[in-house]
Amino acid sequence: MSFSLFSVALKNLKRKSFRTGILILSIGLLVSILVFGSSFILSVNVSIKRASERLGADLLVVPVGAADFAEEVLLETKAKTFYMDKSIIERVKNIEGIEKVTYQTYLTTIFGLCCDIPAAKVVAFNQDTDFIVKPWLKKAIGRKLKKNEAIAGYEAYENFDLLDVERSVLFNIEFDIVGVLEKTGTGLDNALLISDENMDEIISRSGVTVKPNQISLIFTKVKEGYDPYEVGRRVENEIIEVDVIARSDMGKNIISTLKDINNVFLITIILASLLSTFLAWTIFSAIVNERFREVGIMKAIGAKGSHIVTMFIIEVFVLGLLGSLVGIVLGTYMSLTLSKIFTLLRDVSATLTLLERVEIGLFGLLVGTGICVVGALSSIIRIKGLEPLTALKEV
Amino acid sequence: MSQIELYSVSKIYTLEDIEIRAVEEVSLKIEKGEFISIVGHSGSGKTTLLSIIGGILHPTSGTVLFEGTDIYSLNEDSLSEYRAEKIGYIFQFASLLPVLTAKENLLLPTIFSKDKRANSEKKAEEYLDMVGLKEKINAYPSQLSGGQQRRIAIARALMNDPEVILADEPTGDLDEETEAEVMDFLKRINRERGITFILVTHSSELAKDATRRIRMTQGKIIEM
Ligand SMILES: Nc1ncnc2c1ncn2[C@@H]1O[C@H](COP(=O)(O)OP(=O)(O)OP(=O)(O)O)[C@@H](O)[C@H]1O
Ligand SMILES: [Mg+2]
Numbered sequence: 004m005s006f007s008l009f010s011v012a013l014k015n016l017k018r019k020s021f022r023t024g025i026l027i028l029s030i031g032l033l034v035s036i037l038v039f040g041s042s043f044i045l046s047v048n049v050s051i052k053r054a055s056e057r058l059g060a061d062l063l064v065v066p067v068g069a070a071d072f073a074e075e076v077l078l079e080t081k082a083k084t085f086y087m088d089k090s091i092i093e094r095v096k097n098i099e100g101i102e103k104v105t106y107q108t109y110l111t112t113i114f115g116l117c118c119d120i121p122a123a124k125v126v127a128f129n130q131d132t133d134f135i136v137k138p139w140l141k142k143a144i145g146r147k148l149k150k151n152e153a154i155a156g157y158e159a160y161e162n163f164d165l166l167d168v169e170r171s172v173l174f175n176i177e178f179d180i181v182g183v184l185e186k187t188g189t190g191l192d193n194a195l196l197i198s199d200e201n202m203d204e205i206i207s208r209s210g211v212t213v214k215p216n217q218i219s220l221i222f223t224k225v226k227e228g229y230d231p232y233e234v235g236r237r238v239e240n241e242i243i244e245v246d247v248i249a250r251s252d253m254g255k256n257i258i259s260t261l262k263d264i265n266n267v268f269l270i271t272i273i274l275a276s277l278l279s280t281f282l283a284w285t286i287f288s289a290i291v292n293e294r295f296r297e298v299g300i301m302k303a304i305g306a307k308g309s310h311i312v313t314m315f316i317i318e319v320f321v322l323g324l325l326g327s328l329v330g331i332v333l334g335t336y337m338s339l340t341l342s343k344i345f346t347l348l349r350d351v352s353a354t355l356t357l358l359e360r361v362e363i364g365l366f367g368l369l370v371g372t373g374i375c376v377v378g379a380l381s382s383i384i385r386i387k388g389l390e391p392l393t394a395l396k397e398v
Numbered sequence: 399m400s401q402i403e404l405y406s407v408s409k410i411y412t413l414e415d416i417e418i419r420a421v422e423e424v425s426l427k428i429e430k431g432e433f434i435s436i437v438g439h440s441g442s443g444k445t446t447l448l449s450i451i452g453g454i455l456h457p458t459s460g461t462v463l464f465e466g467t468d469i470y471s472l473n474e475d476s477l478s479e480y481r482a483e484k485i486g487y488i489f490q491f492a493s494l495l496p497v498l499t500a501k502e503n504l505l506l507p508t509i510f511s512k513d514k515r516a517n518s519e520k521k522a523e524e525y526l527d528m529v530g531l532k533e534k535i536n537a538y539p540s541q542l543s544g545g546q547q548r549r550i551a552i553a554r555a556l557m558n559d560p561e562v563i564l565a566d567e568p569t570g571d572l573d574e575e576t577e578a579e580v581m582d583f584l585k586r587i588n589r590e591r592g593i594t595f596i597l598v599t600h601s602s603e604l605a606k607d608a609t610r611r612i613r614m615t616q617g618k619i620i621e622m
Contacts (some may be wrong), residue, residue, distance in 0.1 A: 005519070008504040014497040298495045303454045305482020305510035305558070307475050391454040391481070392493075 008310060012317035021289075023202040026286050026375075027326040034274040034330020034371040035337060040268035041363045042338035046355050047261055051253075053188040059135055060222035061231045063248040064095055064104075070195060070246045073220055074253060080158070080193040082111045082124035086217040087244060094242050095221055100234035102226040105132035108199060109219040110211055112173055123159065125173060126191065127199040135222055136196060144182045148198045152180040156194045166181060168354050174209035221245075224228070283378025287319070291382040299392025308387045315386070319379045320372060327371030331364045399466050399593060402428040402451060402562065407440060407460030408617075409446050420445040421457070422617035430561070431592040433585070435605035438614030444598045445490055445566055447614065451596070452564045453481045482510040489561030490566035490598075494539040494550055501535045504554050511558045518557065525553035528583055530576070544571040549580060556587065562594040563587070569604070581607075 016023045058077060065073040066087040075081040086108075096104050110125040128136050130147050140147070143154060153173065160183040170179050178197065186192060206215055225231045235247040298311055355363075407442040409421040420443045428434060436444050449455035450462060453469050462469050481487075494503045504522035511554055522576040526532055539547050552568055563621040565584065569577040581604060599605055 006502055006509070008509055010502070010508070011495075011498065011509075014502075018497045023536055297495055300489075300495065301506070301510075302478070302482065303452075303487060303489070303493075303506045304554070305485075307478040307510065309475075310510055392489075 009317055010106055012314050012321065015290075015294075015314075016321060018319055022286060022289075023322065026283065026322050028330060029279055029282055029334060030323060030326025030371045030375060031329030033272075033279045033374070034327045034337070034367040035333035036268075036275055036330075036375070037272055037370055038331050038334025038363055038367045039337045039341070040272060041366065042334065042355060042360070044261070044268065045359060045363065047337075049359070050188060057187055057189050058222070058250065058253070059138075061225040061250055062223045062235050062238065063250075064091070064221035064223060064242075064245050065219075065248065067244055067246050070248055073248065075190075076109055076124070076219075077190045078253065079190060080124075081190075082109070082193075084109050084111055084212065084219070086213055086219055089216040089218050091242060091245060092218070092221055093303075095223060095238060095245075098231035098234065098238055098241060100226050100237065102224045103131055103132070103134065104221055104223045105134055106218045106221045107135070108202065108213060108217070110174070110205070110213065122344045123173070124190075124194040126194045126196050127202055127205075128196065129199050134224070136191070139184045139187055140196075143184050148181065148196070150198060151176065151178055152181045153195050153197045154181055155183045156192040156196070157184055158192045159195055162193065173197070174205045174211065176204060176208060194230045276370065279374045280378045283322075283375050284381070287315075287379035287382040290318075291315075291386045295386070295389065296392060298386055299387050302389060302391035311389070312383055312387050315379065315383045316376075319375045319383075323372030323375035324368070326375070327368040330371055331367050333365070334367065335360060384389070400427040401430040401465060402416075402426075403461075403463040404451070405461045405463075407447075407450060407457045409443075409450060409455065410458045418616045421450065424460070424617075424619050426542070426619065428594060428596070431588070433588050433595045433607070433609045434597065434612060435608035435610070436598045436612045436614060436619075437600065437602065437605050437622060442614040443617040444614050446617075447619075448487075448564050448566055448596065448598055451562075452485050452487050453456050453477050454487070467485050469479065478510070482507060482558060484561045486558065486560030486563045486593075488552050488555045488563065488568045490570070491523065492539070492544070492547055494547055494554075497574075499536045499538055500531060500542070502548050503539070503550055504557050507554060521557065522553075525556055526550070529553045529580065545573070545576060549570060549576075552580060552584070558597055559591075560593065563597050566598045567600065569601075577604075590603040 058265070063073060069085040072083040072085050083354060089106075092104060092106055095101060108127040110127065112123045123351055126136075132274075140154065140338070148154060153171070170177050173195065178195075184191065184196070202213075203215065204209060207212060207317050225234050231249050235249050238245065238247050251350050297305075301311065404424055404426040407421060407424045408419065411418040411420055422443075424447060436447070438444050446455065450457050453462075454468055454526060454617075464480065464484060469477060472480065495506065498506065501522050504525060505518055508518040512613065523532070523535065526535055529552060531546060531549055531553075534542060534550075539550075542550070548568065548571055552565075555563055555565075563584070568584070569580055570581060584595065584597075587593055597604065597608065605611055613620045613622055
């Protein structure tokens with residue numbers, strides 16, 4: 004590389020490698036908090052939004068008081084069971100504005116029961132009326148599930164070690180694992196899906212809590228021209244045993260509990276930014292002060308103000324960029340590893356796309372570098388107009 | 399028109415109400431290619447005068463013309479260009495950048511000049527050789543003796559092919575032998591390339607080689 008202001012700037016940074024390191028590290032920590040926080044907030048919001056959009060139903064009808072459970076089962080990876088009577092299906096169907104309905108029953112395999120996959124989420128669905136699983140099923144095997152057949156959700160397939168097995172025991176019954184669904188971004192990803200023709204046998208052969216003629220949840224589509232909220236209210240009024248969740252409200256409970264976490268992140272980031280700006284300001288003030296003489300010499304041998312500014316700006320940018328890169332790597336690493344530790348993150352199934360990660364990274368880069376620039380600005384302006392060293396004395 | 403013309407140039411420093419007339423009413427014409435020596439007691443204003451000619455110190459009054467242009471009426475950037483392109487300044491005190499190696503210190507002024515970058519690497523090596531420091535090419539100033547640093551500063555002053563070399567006691571910390579070598583080198587450059595050479599020195603020995611000799615006393619000049 005030929006010699007340039009860039010080389011001078013780098014050498015200046017190297018000279019004070021400890022101080023340079025401290026600044027890089029503190030910018031790095033700030034940016035890592037930023038990247039981790041943004042990844043966290045974004046992945047939770049995005050996955051909940053995606054999941055509710057993909058469910059493909061306008062209204063969910065659930066047993067009274069089970070709305071939170073339902074959201075957790077549908078949008079997250081949790082296994083929860085809650086039941087209501089099957090007869091409610093007909094009553095919902097008869098309400099004005101309802102176009103079609105289907106239902107699902109949620110089961111959890113019992114831990115410790117011989118040969119079963121422990122604590123797996125099993126979704127029994129009705130194949131004649133289903134419009135929720137159908138599109139995914141069609142892509143996966145192109146036909147309906149037969150009795151004693153199961154299909155695994157994208158993540159369940161890996162998590163339950165189904166990779167090499169062709170059959171598995173659920174509720175004391177052998178099931179053929181006939182395939183695996185594509186990633187849906189919903190709670191289906193962590194479930195094993197079976198046809199509800201199996202329900203009678205399951206109830207008779209295992210100790211599950213569900214009774215015959217019980218279901219967990221009803222999905223409905225609303226006729227065109229009807230307001231889903233209006234129809235939902237009608238359902239709740241006429242059937243007191245149920246609660247209704249509209250699609251656009253889905254996930255609201257989960258998101259609102261996240262608001263506090265959001266705010267904690269925000270405050271941390273603001274404080275860390277202020278601290279880093281202050282640190283950058285202090286360090287650059289010191290840098291500039293101790294370099295008066297050198298800058299004076301540079302000016303005396305012909306440097307323009309712009310050369311001096313360029314040199315310092317390069318130093319600032321290199322610091323900012325290195326710090327930000329450290330932060331991006333650290334923050335991304337944290338968000339990838341901590342997502343396995345925090346249940347909240349683990350339960351939200353969607354992971355961020357590369358583009359989303361890149362966007363967050365760029366944002367971190369911008370803030371990290373911006374803070375360095377803002378912190379250094381006054382010092383750079385101060386030294387830009389410095390008189391050339393008159394060489395009259397050795398200061 | 400002479401290359402450099404000074405008209406009633408004065409520099410007055412004020413220190414707590416006391417006026418110090420470092421340079422007083424100096425008028426001087428210098429032709430291209432001249433070798434001028436300036437002698438005088440310590441504090442007589444030699445460095446001040448040289449700084450004013452070199453474009454690094456605004457005079458309190460008077461005009462400095464370089465090839466007819468009043469350099470102190472130029473804007474900041476043009477004055478910087480004047481310093482970078484026309485002047486090679488050898489400072490009285492250490493003036494190398496401590497983070498840069500000998501060679502990089504030589505390359506530094508070429509960054510500030512638009513058209514001096516070509517072949518600058520080779521030129522730097524050549525000049526280091528000429529001042530006898532070929533083997534110190536990658537040494538940092540802190541690893542060099544005072545005299546070696548001085549020689550590097552001399553080589554640096556030549557890097558941008560200046561039209562005028564201003565040398566403020568350039569051989570101050572050199573032994574007699576090295577001093578003679580360095581002076582021969584500078585005089586050769588003055589002769590061969592027609593570069594104007596203004597030398598501030600305490601040594602009447604060195605001063606007598608000059609084509610013109612000037613003595614400074616209390617800010618005023620007397621031609622000898
Ligand atoms: N920045 C300054 N502020 C106040 N007075 C100054 C300043 N710089 C120089 N002087 C004064 O101006 C006078 C001339 O100084 P100058 O450095 O030009 O002398 P000199 O002839 O180069 O001396 P020497 O041979 O010791 O280098 C001195 O009296 C000095 O004290
Ligand atoms: Mg002096």
